[in-house]
Amino acid sequence: MTMVSRRDALGWLGGAALGGLLAGVGAVAALPGEGLAARKTLKEKAPALAAPAWIPHRLDAAECAPLAYAGYWKDGLGCCYGVFESIIGSMGRKYGAPYNQFPFTMMEVGKSGISEWGTVCGALLGAASAFALFWGRKERDPMVTELFRWYEKTAFPLYDPGAAAQGVAGPLPTNACGSVLCHISVSTWCHAHGIDAASAKRQERCSRITADVATKAIEILNAKVDSGFAPLLSSKSEAACMSCHGKGKPSPIAKGRMDCTPCHSGSAHVQDKFRNHP
Amino acid sequence: MTMVSRRDALGWLGGAALGGLLAGVGAVAALPGEGLAARKTLKEKAPALAAPAWIPHRLDAAECAPLAYAGYWKDGLGCCYGVFESIIGSMGRKYGAPYNQFPFTMMEVGKSGISEWGTVCGALLGAASAFALFWGRKERDPMVTELFRWYEKTAFPLYDPGAAAQGVAGPLPTNACGSVLCHISVSTWCHAHGIDAASAKRQERCSRITADVATKAIEILNAKVDSGFAPLLSSKSEAACMSCHGKGKPSPIAKGRMDCTPCHSGSAHVQDKFRNHP
Numbered sequence A, B: 001m002t003m004v005s006r007r008d009a010l011g012w013l014g015g016a017a018l019g020g021l022l023a024g025v026g027a028v029a030a031l032p033g034e035g036l037a038a039r040k041t042l043k044e045k046a047p048a049l050a051a052p053a054w055i056p057h058r059l060d061a062a063e064c065a066p067l068a069y070a071g072y073w074k075d076g077l078g079c080c081y082g083v084f085e086s087i088i089g090s091m092g093r094k095y096g097a098p099y100n101q102f103p104f105t106m107m108e109v110g111k112s113g114i115s116e117w118g119t120v121c122g123a124l125l126g127a128a129s130a131f132a133l134f135w136g137r138k139e140r141d142p143m144v145t146e147l148f149r150w151y152e153k154t155a156f157p158l159y160d161p162g163a164a165a166q167g168v169a170g171p172l173p174t175n176a177c178g179s180v181l182c183h184i185s186v187s188t189w190c191h192a193h194g195i196d197a198a199s200a201k202r203q204e205r206c207s208r209i210t211a212d213v214a215t216k217a218i219e220i221l222n223a224k225v226d227s228g229f230a231p232l233l234s235s236k237s238e239a240a241c242m243s244c245h246g247k248g249k250p251s252p253i254a255k256g257r258m259d260c261t262p263c264h265s266g267s268a269h270v271q272d273k274f275r276n277h278p
Helices: A003-010 A015-027 A036-045 A061-076 A078-095 A104-110 A122-132 A137-153 A182-193 A200-225 A236-245 B003-010 B015-027 B036-045 B061-076 B078-095 B104-110 B122-132 B137-153 B182-193 B200-225 B236-245
Strands: none
Touching: A061 A078, A061 A200, A078 A104, A078 A122, A078 A200, A104 A122, A104 B122, A122 A137, A122 A200, A122 B104, A137 A200, A182 A200, B061 B078, B061 B200, B078 B104, B078 B122, B078 B200, B104 B122, B122 B137, B122 B200, B137 B200, B182 B200
16 A cells, blocks of 8 residues: 555545544544454554644745635635635645645635625735734734735735736736725725726736735745744824724724825715715 | 444544544455455445535524634633634534534634734634535625624623623623624723723633624524525615715725724714824
């Protein structure tokens, strides 16, 4: 019995889990007709049985970005799946379990800001969820904040799939949306450039942002794995508002770290659209 | 060899996966000293090897709500973990794998609207993620929309843990926040009642909402399992705005399903807070 035959036969289990599993089966093996010698051999090989650990590995963003882009388009699974699968799926392809055991299609949940609701950008949720497999909140929160701040400030999309384009080929217009919310991200881009939010061009934008977010997330993940991660970005409006409304301040009613500007600047977009619509 | 000894020995694998796994090992079993009779017996028992399926099961919301509440407080894992674990963890406790194989602590990601960012309410993300393990977007999106609309309209919190309270015991003030965003949900409640967003009272509110969201999500899940789910709730503002800004309409720039009122009504909260702060 070779390792290959074990691996093939065990199908949905990845390589890293195999030793423990076969050892576990061996440890209770008392098959009719099985000799003592065979049982002894199996027992001697048996290590302690444990779940495979979620250990982060460095990734190559240049390899993963096209996977994130393609993941967006795969069966319409979208941005959150695309980013998450490009990270955790890539670890699975290299290292087996536990990475390749994750029920990946669950991550479709983030598509269009959670089931079309336009809340958090699903690409960002995919990255934050991947981080959360490895790091608890004290370590993860600064990583997420760096990624989210970068998203608020960056004029998207950056990635160009070239000949691999699945929606619309060629350059796309860009803007920095100032928000991590899907609704604001998509709608400000569509408003700025006169583009239909339901068009292939808008889908192409979001699929390219999926690659962009995967690239930035992997940069942060690699720095963290190398113990070199330090957050760089901040928000002037968050700092200003939280100086009164944050924890321990005079009016500590505000929760969150989103840039306050899109909703609290009194812009034309947040005027009374129900009675005085322009 | 009893089922109990197999279960114990296989440790991190749950009950539902056992048949397929042992059969899979049996199908390639050619252990030294093993007799032909044993191999034949194993092969006859071997079903096709496949990953354990994510099949939804009915749950008892009255059993799960206290688990969701307690999950919020467990190691500070928060609302998203609390809801998700009360649903998928409960299935795991009853049915084993694949439910009990999920890396549950990953769901801490939704705490405070994704790593403190105040985007989508993490309790809602936990429920939507649980739905996404079983249903693709065409079936899931109406379930999520029903849950999210209910959240916008409901005066929270409803659940009272009684003597099991972990933050603050007794009744809490309520309000309907009109939004699925953590920032608006928490901050409007704190503003309305003069409560510190970093206080134990606010945490108690969110832990009770964790139980409330689990209860509503299980009501929707059970109806779906019974093939009786039909969405009931709608949003006047979404309908009004999308009649011009939705797909196929004159100005199709808007993405999302959130109630438009909190940010587009020109209320005092969205006036220019940077220059003309009251």
